[in-house]
Amino acid sequence: MDWLTIFGNTASSLISPATLGYALAAIGLAVHFGFAGLLNMGIAAYMAIGAYGYAISILTFGLPWWAGVLIAMACSVLFSLVLGIPTLRLRGDYLAIVTIAAAEIVRLLFLSTTFDEYTGSADGLSGYHASFRESNPLPEGTYGFGPWEYTANGWWVRIVGILLVALALLIVWAIMRSPWGRVLRGIREDEDAVRSLGKNVFSYKMQALILGGVFGSLGGIVYALPSSVNPGVYVTSLTFFVWTALLLGGAATIFGPVLGAVLYWVVQTLLSNILPALVTAGILPFMSTSQAQTLRFILVGVALMLLVIFRPQGILGNKKELTFVK
Amino acid sequence: MSSDAATPAATSAPVPRQKSTGLHKGDIRPGVEKVDPIVIADGVTRTFGGLTAVDVDHLEIPRNAITALIGPNGAGKTTLFNLLTGFDKPDKGSWTFEGRSLSGIPAFKVSQRGQVRTFQLTKSLGLLTVLENMKLGAKHQRGESFWAGLFPFLWRKQEEEFEAKALELLARFKLDTKKDDFAASLSGGQRKLLEMARALMSDPTLVMLDEPMAGVNPALTQSLLEHILDLKDQGMTVLFVEHDMHMVRHIADWVVVMAEGKVVAEGPPDSVMKDPAVIDAYLGAHQDVDLGVVTGRIAGEVPSEAAEALAADIEQEQAADAAAFENRKAGE
Numbered sequence: 107m108d109w110l111t112i113f114g115n116t117a118s119s120l121i122s123p124a125t126l127g128y129a130l131a132a133i134g135l136a137v138h139f140g141f142a143g144l145l146n147m148g149i150a151a152y153m154a155i156g157a158y159g160y161a162i163s164i165l166t167f168g169l170p171w172w173a174g175v176l177i178a179m180a181c182s183v184l185f186s187l188v189l190g191i192p193t194l195r196l197r198g199d200y201l202a203i204v205t206i207a208a209a210e211i212v213r214l215l216f217l218s219t220t221f222d223e224y225t226g227s228a229d230g231l232s233g234y235h236a237s238f239r240e241s242n243p244l245p246e247g248t249y250g251f252g253p254w255e256y257t258a259n260g261w262w263v264r265i266v267g268i269l270l271v272a273l274a275l276l277i278v279w280a281i282m283r284s285p286w287g288r289v290l291r292g293i294r295e296d297e298d299a300v301r302s303l304g305k306n307v308f309s310y311k312m313q314a315l316i317l318g319g320v321f322g323s324l325g326g327i328v329y330a331l332p333s334s335v336n337p338g339v340y341v342t343s344l345t346f347f348v349w350t351a352l353l354l355g356g357a358a359t360i361f362g363p364v365l366g367a368v369l370y371w372v373v374q375t376l377l378s379n380i381l382p383a384l385v386t387a388g389i390l391p392f393m394s395t396s397q398a399q400t401l402r403f404i405l406v407g408v409a410l411m412l413l414v415i416f417r418p419q420g421i422l423g424n425k426k427e428l429t430f431v432k
Numbered sequence: 433m434s435s436d437a438a439t440p441a442a443t444s445a446p447v448p449r450q451k452s453t454g455l456h457k458g459d460i461r462p463g464v465e466k467v468d469p470i471v472i473a474d475g476v477t478r479t480f481g482g483l484t485a486v487d488v489d490h491l492e493i494p495r496n497a498i499t500a501l502i503g504p505n506g507a508g509k510t511t512l513f514n515l516l517t518g519f520d521k522p523d524k525g526s527w528t529f530e531g532r533s534l535s536g537i538p539a540f541k542v543s544q545r546g547q548v549r550t551f552q553l554t555k556s557l558g559l560l561t562v563l564e565n566m567k568l569g570a571k572h573q574r575g576e577s578f579w580a581g582l583f584p585f586l587w588r589k590q591e592e593e594f595e596a597k598a599l600e601l602l603a604r605f606k607l608d609t610k611k612d613d614f615a616a617s618l619s620g621g622q623r624k625l626l627e628m629a630r631a632l633m634s635d636p637t638l639v640m641l642d643e644p645m646a647g648v649n650p651a652l653t654q655s656l657l658e659h660i661l662d663l664k665d666q667g668m669t670v671l672f673v674e675h676d677m678h679m680v681r682h683i684a685d686w687v688v689v690m691a692e693g694k695v696v697a698e699g700p701p702d703s704v705m706k707d708p709a710v711i712d713a714y715l716g717a718h719q720d721v722d723l724g725v726v727t728g729r730i731a732g733e734v735p736s737e738a739a740e741a742l743a744a745d746i747e748q749e750q751a752a753d754a755a756a757f758e759n760r761k762a763g764e
Binding site: 277280281283284285286287288289291292294295296298299300301302303304305306307313317358 | 539580
């Protein structure tokens with residue numbers, strides 16, 4: 107077995123665009139669920155809207171990459187309004203059902219051949235990198251050391267991703283310690299109580315949906331930034347993977363989503379490298395290499411179950427809070 | 433929890449206070465006009481399917497007085513509360529608060545106008561600390577808008593003011609030692625106190641308490657009563673729903689009795705509790721008479737001797753109450 111490759115790939119996933127994209131989406135979900143108590147099961151839709159909004163702005167309308175980012179964010183705000191106005195009056199579990207359906211609608215719209223000209227339907231979108239790479243301040247070449255050796259473009263994606271994650275963390279940290287964040291956490295506990303204290307609960311929930319949605323769309327952009335937009339990515343399981351990352355780190359924490367996303371991808375990469383290698387080496391003789399690839403998702407599911415049962419507050423969550431979980 | 437903040441009201445020995453009188457105009461009857469009403473409701477009805485939960489023709493709540501809303505279970509007290517505070521929408525009807533119409537105004541705006549309520553099932557915000565619960569109650573917070581919230585220098589000073597005010601209120605309600613604990617760690621009675629204290633953070637003009645004494649031990653009840661009386665002294669109006677008749681008699685200036693959604697009687701506590709209709713509908717002189725007879729929905733006779741017997745019982749009890757009260761005062 108090639109341990110060097112296995113561990114190299116695993117270490118590399120620490121700052122891969124996928125990890126950073128998941129981290130951003132999980133931060134958005136933390137705003138939705140961890141702080142505002144909104145059971146959003148449609149985070150994949152926000153990521154899809156981010157990725158498609160970015161790619162279509164560039165490919166169809168010929169805009170520069172930063173304008174694509176702004177348009178993607180604006181689209182996510184619009185989606186929050188369309189999704190939120192009818193559904194935010196619903197109680198938690200109903201919101202989950204509606205958001206999961208909305209996410210599927212969004213995905214199927216992007217997949218549909220009706221808009222093939224703009225969305226590329228089943229083929230997705232690619233080849234939108236020119237503008238982003240032009241703005242790369244790094245000179246051509248390969249940088250880094252050990253497993254973290256990437257091209258200038260590879261680094262540029264990661265730098266933008268890390269900056270966005272840092273910015274998102276800063277905003278969430280600043281806003282959650284403010285009276286605004288206090289109202290939001292109050293709504294999570296009991297929205298009628300907050301209403302009786304003269305706060306416009308609907309407006310706060312909408313603001314939280316928009317804020318988290320913008321982070322979700324940025325996550326979608328970073329995820330698609332180095333490669334392509336593929337409609338097969340934005341399926342319901344993406345939502346559950348982001349949820350796993352969030353719950354792993356701690357839903358109502360600032361750094362939890364980032365830690366969770368990193369751990370999720372490190373473990374995923376490790377398993378996807380090590381399991382087939384074990385099969386090839388004859389240690390897991392009862393399965394094929396492709397079965398081994400599926401096994402890792404089974405293990406992720408088991409991990410999620412164990413996590414929710416034994417440590418529902420996540421790794422960074424406050425143990426004290428758990429004492430009072432109903 | 434080990435320590436109920438209800439150390440018997442040793443520090444604030446109950447002082448019997450003067451009841452407000454002369455609140456009404458003309459003969460006392462259900463829907464009587466008040467000298468200075470703060471809330472006026474007209475023709476408010478609310479049905480749930482075939483059930484008419486609330487059907488109030490006319491009701492006025494007197495200003496700067498303590499009004500008790502009593503009635504049997506299912507009389508529509510809480511529903512009326514929900515309607516008046518915007519938590520529920522009536523089928524028809526209108527009501528005003530301080531002369532301004534409140535019909536169709538959402539709950540949070542009702543609260544902003546100074547009419548703050550608490551809930552029958554206490555709604556403390558469990559995973560916020562006691563102090564955070566309190567600060568949430570303050571009105572007009574600059575830091576509660578998203579963009580201002582990002583910049584602490586815009587709201588820090590105001591936040592300190594709210595904190596000082598919250599600590600002062602918490603001290604009054606003997607919760608100051610708990611300020612950094614999660615509200616979820618408080619006992620049921622302490623949560624009632626917290627909820628009331630939190631409502632006061634917004635300097636309301638009308639405080640509406642839904643069963644403030646439910647599930648509270650007698651010693652804590654005593655201090656809660658004092659707090660409610662203090663509210664009146666500070667110029668607030670109090671409307672509360674309660675089943676504890678001792679409490680109603682002790683602190684209420686005016687009592688409104690509801691049964692089957694209607695106001696069946698109102699008046700000062702002493703006289704209203706002698707009203708046969710009240711005894712029948714609520715206090716329960718004879719369980720064999722249908723409630724509908726009392727509200728006039730069904731034709732029937734209300735036997736009067738049973739009502740009189742109960743009235744005598746009440747008087748006796750009241751005397752015993754007063755004696756016990758005097759004894760306790762003497763003991764301190």
